[in-house]
Amino acid sequence: MQDSETIDHVDDTPIARAAMAAVAAAGRAGEGLPRPASTRVIVVANQKGGVGKTTTTVNLAAALAMHGLRVLVVDLDPQGNASTALGIDHHADVPSIYDVLVEGKPLADVVQPVRDVEGLFCVPATIDLAGAEIELVSLVARESRLQRAITAYEQPLDYILIDCPPSLGLLTVNALVAGQEVLIPIQCEYYALEGLGQLLRNVELVRAHLNPTLHVSTILLTMYDARTRLAAQVAEEVRTHFADQVLNTAIPRSVRISEAPSYGQTVLTYDPGSTGALSYLEAGRELALRAAGLATDGFAAPAVGQQRNSAAAPMAQHGSTMEDNR
Numbered sequence: 001m002q003d004s005e006t007i008d009h010v011d012d013t014p015i016a017r018a019a020m021a022a023v024a025a026a027g028r029a030g031e032g033l034p035r036p037a038s039t040r041v042i043v044v045a046n047q048k049g050g051v052g053k054t055t056t057t058v059n060l061a062a063a064l065a066m067h068g069l070r071v072l073v074v075d076l077d078p079q080g081n082a083s084t085a086l087g088i089d090h091h092a093d094v095p096s097i098y099d100v101l102v103e104g105k106p107l108a109d110v111v112q113p114v115r116d117v118e119g120l121f122c123v124p125a126t127i128d129l130a131g132a133e134i135e136l137v138s139l140v141a142r143e144s145r146l147q148r149a150i151t152a153y154e155q156p157l158d159y160i161l162i163d164c165p166p167s168l169g170l171l172t173v174n175a176l177v178a179g180q181e182v183l184i185p186i187q188c189e190y191y192a193l194e195g196l197g198q199l200l201r202n203v204e205l206v207r208a209h210l211n212p213t214l215h216v217s218t219i220l221l222t223m224y225d226a227r228t229r230l231a232a233q234v235a236e237e238v239r240t241h242f243a244d245q246v247l248n249t250a251i252p253r254s255v256r257i258s259e260a261p262s263y264g265q266t267v268l269t270y271d272p273g274s275t276g277a278l279s280y281l282e283a284g285r286e287l288a289l290r291a292a293g294l295a296t297d298g299f300a301a302p303a304v305g306q307q308r309n310s311a312a313a314p315m316a317q318h319g320s321t322m323e324d325n326r
């Protein structure tokens, strides 16, 4: 599908577009995806809260696993939302990422398999992790403790997705040192790009001093509501700034996506036929195929403005709110 065709459909016929996408994605859901030559460690980061980091981490991870890959989610947020969404017990006594970071426990001792999704595993976060930000300060190699744990973990994995807290503290720095790639979810909302400059500077700092392989490989537009001009404007602005990184697939705002965590499920198992499930399946496919140098068409892609503007700026000129879209 051409971008120019897509924008014509964005505001006019969202149902037709969703139906087309469902047909396209459903036909591919069971197909295998290329295995990366070595484990891709992807840091899902954005210091803004509520932009879809956790939702993206768990659903992309499930999508990749359902395409036949072996995937580990590392929950690095003391709130433990990724653990909850994957149905993983994370009450205070459960061995967790805290034990790995602060006590030096091997990752293998805290990994749990995810029910219902073969090939998907999770390292849970418990409330203990809230103290880790401070406890890490006085520890040896405080920035690279997660990286060391991952390097020492010998199980064959295709992907590790790290769900970061909404801050740029030592937990996020540990993730940035451990990963090669950063995936930034951007909510198609007012002030979408606010604070992004700070995240990008931190990525640069970590790359310069601690991890030369680190780069922003992927940007995913989340909570996209085709009925609003604002979402299309935000999407266009993001695509203008980050033409090479933005996935063609945008994740629609979907009630099913927001309901799934309360059942301890990803949207892929909670409602496999929903547009939310299909969009994450397609995003996962795109993530895997892009890295393998294979083209994808994606879906729900608003059109692209090609000229590059100056650095990321708040979307202050736009204002509206979006309602849920079933």
Ligand SMILES: Nc1ncnc2c1ncn2[C@@H]1O[C@H](COP(=O)(O)OP(=O)(O)O)[C@@H](O)[C@H]1O
Residues within 6 Å of the ligand: 048, 049, 050, 051, 052, 053, 054, 055, 056, 081, 166, 222, 223, 224, 251, 252, 253, 254, 255, 257, 258, 259, 261, 276
């Ligand atoms: N595509 C979506 N459609 C509807 N609700 C969503 C979508 N993505 C995320 N949400 C909801 O938005 C809230 C914030 O998402 P979350 O992934 O927890 O963000 P973060 O991890 O960045 O704080 C959650 O309640 C989540 O269920």
Ligand SMILES: [Mg+2]
Residues within 6 Å of the ligand: 053, 054, 055, 077, 081, 164, 165
């Ligand atoms: Mg979160």
